[in-house]
Amino acid sequence: DAMVIQNPRYQVTQFGKPVTLSCSQTLNHNVMYWYQQKSSQAPKLLFHYYDKDFNNEADTPDNFQSRRPNTSFCFLDIRSPGLGDAAMYLCATSREGRAFNQHFGDGTRLSIL
């Protein structure tokens, strides 16, 4: 089945140690999104790609970066994770022209030691 796949499902890293989360899709959607969801909170958009065009939310910390090497893959890099970055990270995709019908992956739960 076509879908959005996030790896790993659970990631543990040390305070200050860079970490990369990955997202792949078989839907051939040209828009990809990264959300941060902290416990008992709503998902918060960090940034999104429209094809190769990167759109950063104004309040996304500089600590967070993203790469999209091709249509299928998108990465979230956290350069120096702090304790406050522990959260569920959700990747989503959508098709141009139907930008609001977003398809979500199952997320990566990030823990910081």
Next chain:
Amino acid sequence: AQSVTQPDIHITVSEGASLELRCNYSYGATPYLFWYVQSPGQGLQLLLKYFSGDTLVQGIKGFEAEFKRSQSSFNLRKPSVHWSDAAEYFCAVGPDNAGGTSYGKLTFGQGTILTVHP
């Protein structure tokens, strides 16, 4: 700025009972409205969406929602709840322009956790 309010943080219903989850939005133009469901440890699944037209929209899993512009509401309903409906439900609003810096941005409510008693 657009915003979404889900007044109920936690709702408990008995299996077979009817359900209504409330959602109020604030938005200057015609909103695009969504309901998503999230089971523990999983991503969000779209239940239904409203863009325009008929104000009563049908979704998956027997859910429906009604858009009421006069009340700025988009409440989710189900006539008979099943134990498998226990999850967290998010209402979201999107911009009505598909371009510019707000392209694709969804604003989510805080979520309502649904517990179903047997």
